[in-house]
Amino acid sequence: MFDISPTEWTAIQLSLRVATVATLVATPLGIAVAWLLARREFWGKSVVDAIIHLPLVLPPVVTGYLLLLTFGRRGLVGTWLADHLGLVFAFRWTGAALACGIMSFPLLVRPIRLSIEAVDQRLEQAAGTLGATPWRVFLSVTLPLALPGVLGGMVLGFAKAIGEFGATITFVSNIPGETQTISSAIYSLIQTPDGDTAALRLVVVSVLIAMAALIASEWFAQRATQRLHGN
């Protein structure tokens, strides 16, 4: 039962890689967006907010198809990126990471935004009177105090990225070794006559990864809270 085959290993490793890359690339962007939404008033703010949350409510297959139209080989952005940067998303693991990053973005941003909103702006003012530029105020006060939210958002985003299925399979298909993640491998195995045990193995693996992510997030949050409450 627990003899994981090379194909399954490949899918597990690919899932981890895709989710890790998606989370690491999305996090700085997520922090910037969260800060804008938490601390700035600007024209079209509610539209930006809606666009970020769109993947949460759109059918994943729609998001995947939109990605295909935009970042596919003949897509406007896809062609440009391939020609100028040599960056290809279509039917590559990078495309899976892009799809996962976009699908998990709202879950990543929300806790970060909430924790930035919770940072006392009077502390930021105090930092300013001590000579800190707005950027250094952010780095030395806002970000460290919002750290629990940042880590929470990262873990949540990672967990979502690991489990992403619909947008990924629509955008980059289900190619073993390239774009076949745990979810799409399970999907294939279920459709194979004697794939049940293999599918079950991958199910166990994804439950373990999800559990580990949740426990890690709790641990980070506790440590960060201890740090913040100054004891």
Added chain:
Amino acid sequence: MLRVDVSKQLGEFSVEASFASEGRVTGLFGASGAGKSSLINMIAGLLQPDRGVISIDGETLDNTAEHIHIPVHRRRIGYVFQDARLFPHLDVRHNLDYGRRMNRLADDPAARKRVIDLLDIGNLLDRRPGRLSGGERHRVALGRALLSQPRLLLLDEPLSSLDEERKEEILPYLMRLRDEAGIPMVYVSHDAAELRQLATEIVMLRRGRVTAFGGAEVLPPAVSPA
């Protein structure tokens, strides 16, 4: 020399104040809601005047006619807030060192030791703000502002949130600061007795207007602390 001549509309309330002070400790005196905090927030640069001029020693910080508004972080004005506002994620040592790092000043162990001794906070250095008493927190906030080497120190009712005992704990430090540190201060208070002990010049504020300016004699008589 601190020159302030500003007006600011804040909802229904407006501040229109003009004074120039040469004093070591300029006391801003008035009841709560008189506009004291708005005024020092304008001096600090946290609040922008609608009209007017603020300058220190001839250097303009605000001049609305010439569209000058030096941002907070470039004013070099220390601010001790009523609620201390220590950074909860940093221990006392790093709170004290914050201004020096942000201003990219050279490390000056002698200056640090002088301030730590003056305020008697040497035994608190490794603690987080969460583990400090109210009085200790205020002393650290004072030290943090001093060590950023400001050219002016603003103190916004630093004693008002403390009980009598704690006030008595801090007051001597403030007097030593006035006599030893050589940094001019603006001291906001609604307590005439406090200002009588500390201030060398008084600006009396009422409903956003300066109603009196002068020495301690402009304060209400000692028997009735208004």
